[in-house]
Amino acid sequence: MRRNLRRSGIDIIGDVPWGTHFCNFYQTRQDLLAMLMPYFTAGLESNEFCVWVASDPLDEQEVRGAAASVIPNFDHYLANGQIEIVPYTEWYCRDGKLHLQSLFNDWIMKMEYAISQGYDGLRVSGDTAWLEQKDWVSFMEYEAVLNEMSEQQQMIILCSFALPRCRASDVIDVVNSHQFALLKRDGRWEMVETVQHKKTEQALRDSEEKFRVLTENASCGICIIQGDRICYANTEAEKITGYSEDDLLKMNLWELVHPDYRDSLQRDAVGDQIDLTRREIEILSRGGQQKWISFSYGAAIIKDKLVILGAFCDITDHKRAQETVHQQLYCAQKMEAIGQLASGLAHEINNQLTVIQASLDLYIRDDSLNFMRSKIGKAVEKASQINRQLMLLTTQKEQSREPVDINQNLRELRKVFSQMIGEDVTVHFELAEDLWMINADAANIEQVIINLI
Known part of the structure; x- marks a missing residue:
């Protein structure tokens, strides 16, 4: 399946899929700004909801000032609520205490809020300069869980670590708890990946390529549905619905289903077990045009999540x-x-x-x-x-055509004519003896002659 790639804004990594959780090691304030400014610029321009958790060496006010001078239309984004700048004391450390367990749910709630407001997803950055050594192990455990949790979410997370404050073992811990890490060496950014992540990414790319070849050449629409959202749609699905894949990924599934069929489909979707089913339903394509589709669907588990695999044809x-x-x-x-x-x-x-x-x-x-x-x-x-x-x-009965002698027909109709027209009218018959036979239905011919009289 072709993942929904997003602009990272960072040249060395290019586009990344939802669920990307990576980190960067910076040495100076300028290094940090050079990484985060294009990162958030790309997110804002791509209709993503952004959260910047600020800490030394950039506090909340400094972030606002720096972003306003670099990011185009930053004040507009800020006024519209598309970006939140939150001090670490209101996110990681509340009431002077470290709250890590509740953060998993907080991130999910932020993402769901973003989607409900019409944004494509969530983009996050958090700086860890505030982190003390005594909390290091707990924070690395939190990062490892976040790394797994974020894989299937519509969010991108960038964690920043001050390199001068990290020991060699700390760097290893950080790299192992993220998908990859960025660090600056000899004035250039480089990417560091774990061997396991490289293997996983290659296997995923191979699997996605096979899936892409299969689905993009399919003669029917194919989609993957999670909850009420469409998370994948192939080219034929775009043709049938009239919507682009980007449009479909933003829509609620039930916006496509004709109102007459929503209740029954929603009843089928209740529970963890959905048997393979085929139904003929009406959908609303772009512009409100009604179309009939033959829709086959069933449940599947992908990365521990229940999804619905659907295939449909325009009938x-x-x-x-x-x-x-x-x-x-x-x-x-x-x-x-x-x-x-x-x-x-x-x-x-x-x-x-x-x-x-x-x-x-x-x-x-x-x-x-x-x-x-x-x-x-x-x-x-x-x-x-x-x-x-x-x-x-x-x-x-069906018409039966056979050779018919018109002269004979007229002779048989003489009595009928005399009854039809009465005694005061005389009918003379002048029949050609060499008249050809015709191929016709005799009863119909008689009716034609009667109609003429």
Whole structure:
């Protein structure tokens, strides 16, 4: 997994990931300023919340004055509360006593406050010139625990030690309780790493490279979620959501999930055991656009922390096509029901028309009823025609095409024509004997001819 790298501001180390805990040994006040000024400048410009724990040789007022003269817009950052300058007596030594155990929780609270205020994370520096030899062992134990604790936190910690006050054994203790150390030799800063840290970093780089190759070439979005925060998202996740990875890392997870699915997903996320699950949900991409995704997720433990590994694909087009099919099926079923109803009505109407026509035939010899019989007969035939069209419309069978003789069709329709148009109109048939056969549905052809008449 590609770690979220941050600008350190220090040329010799370049960009560093969250969780970096390192130290520097300085000899003069100028050495200390040369290290801390670019360090905090980079943090402030990178939207990080900064805490500077001041001690000799730079007290709180001197830090303010020096920073204002070197860091661009420092007064603006200070007024907006993006940086706090705290004397060591209010952080390490409260009420004249050393409080180390509570500091772990204090750092976490500072980091959570920073994130809640919209900052990317926490950047810290503390000077130890105040540290007395009698407290040295306790402080090194504190540094060792802080070194482990900080690895998975969104914080960067730089501890400063005055080299003239350190014994050779003290230097070794400091290096062993940090990821690496910076010291100045012959006017140049050099980096000192422990063998274990070098091996760990190399193994981590190898593992991250494999993970990067796998995820960045994946055809689906991949994310790692811790709590309510997204701590990793690959390129495909950026494409699907419309957000950059930096944007995703700043967001609350539930901002992406459509409100209709938040409650059920939150219920699934309760507890330490999350079984591998696949669900289809809607998300809100950049601009509020709704998208359907197929989301598979499960729990994993990474560095003693419970996280959720998720993979998802955009199925919006598939869902829309599915919805279209459902609508078409519904319409077809509805039309089939209407057709069945109309077909039943047509048969009933036809039965009644037959009765009417038969009754008219009984009065065929009564000349006094000729005019009325003619009118009623035409109405019956017109109704019969409409009824035939209705029955043809409701027929659900597929069209069957076969060779059709148009002449034969017309001959069979002669009787129908005479009934349709009455006795006062004569229909003459002039049929071409050499007329070609056509490939068509005979019933439909008959209906076309009737419609023309």
